[in-house]
Structures are given as C-alpha cells and as structure tokens.
Amino acid sequence: MSIRVVLADDQSLVRAGMRSLIEAEDGIEVVGEAADGAEAVVVVLRERPDVVLMDIRMPGVDGLEATRRIAEHGDLGDVRVLVLTTFEADEYVFEALRLGAGGFLLKDAEPAELLRAIRVVAGGESLLSPSVTRRVVAAFASEPARTAPETALVEELTDREREVVALVGRGMSNEEIAEHLVISPATSRTHVSRAMVKLGARDRAQLVVFAYESGLVVRRPA
Secondary structure (H helix, E strand, O other), rough: OOOOEEEEEEOHHOOOOOOOOHHHHOOOOEEEEHHHHHHHHHHHHHHOOOOEEEEEEEEEEEHHHHHHHHHHHOOOOOOEEEEEEEEHHHHHHHHHHHHHEEEEEEOOHHHHHHHHHHHHHHHOOEOOOHHHHHHHHHEEEEEEEEOOOOOHHHOOOOHHHHHHHHHOOOOOOHHHHHHHHHHHHHHHHHHHHHHHHOOOOOOHHHHHHHHHOOOOOOOOOO
C-alpha cells in the first residue's frame, strides 16, 4: 500500500518539484495539494493522507494554525504532519512541534532525505535528527518561557523517566541516551515509550516540547 501524501506550500514551483520527486518513488504518492493552511485542512479532511508536508509561512491561515487544526481534529488522529522549514524560522519549528507536528525537515534537504522523512513519519516515528534538534531547541531555549511548567504531569514520571525526557529534550537519540545512562538501547526505548504514555504525548517531538515547558531542561537566560 502506498504512502499517501498531501503537499501544502504557497509556491507552486515548490509543490511541483516535490510532486515530481515523490511520484518517481515507488510506494509513495501525492493525493492532494494546497496553497495555504485553510486549503490544506480541507484537502486533508477529504483525502485522509498518511503524511502532510507542511510549509510554515503561507498566506492567510499559516502552517502553524493548519497543523493545530489537523492535530486537534478527532477524525485525523492518524495523519502525520512533517513541517518544512529553514533555520531562519527556528521558533516557528518549535511551536509547530508543540502544536502536534511529527517532525521537521529543512527545505534544502537532499531528495533522498525528503523521501526518507516521509517514510519515517508515515511509520509513526518522529523525525527529530539530534543534530538539527539541538540547534532548534538551543535557539528556542534562549527565549522567555511561554507557558507555565507542567508540574502535575512531571510528578507522574519516575526519576529515571524524568532524566530520560530531559535528555530527549536536549536532542539525544535513544542510542545516545542509553550510552549516557549506561543502559541498553531497549531499556532507553522503554523509558521513552512509558514517558510518552504518562504525558499523553503523541510522539517524541512532543517530549522535546514538554522537556522545556516543564522545566526538565532549563532555559538559558534571555
């Protein structure tokens, strides 16, 4: 069964380029396009794709609002949003993750990276490359806190789970967490999974958000 993709970008040439690339790949197909966030939500509701490639900066309803509407819609729980961005918009990336995006990819990524990203996100994983995540959270961490710490939810975690979530927030992969804590990768994955369940996080991306908003990862002074 093919992975069904919707393209949301206000530049027709960008959409055409992505469509050409995707449709040349076996097992992935483009089922719809949108030039703004409002249209993206309509197309997603109609086509029920596996993945939405979502640009952030679009006229009218932008990619952030469209991501929020998709993530909060009761009938779209299986739709995954992959945000396309540049490093000049790091703060928007973090906000997109908070609103429910499953990951992000740079617009200048290689074609093979885009195809891999679609497959990873469609498979239910979060696309959070540790090196890219570190740059994003480092930029965001220098900003003033936007929401109050989720202290009640923190109390639901064991000490080890808090430690693991903090490391996820710093951009570490499961393998890096395992090495850091001197535990097996399988144990690391188990801690991450249990923390996600307790926090009601739909994916790893939201663990990164939680780590900062709860104070498990301390922001640098602005």
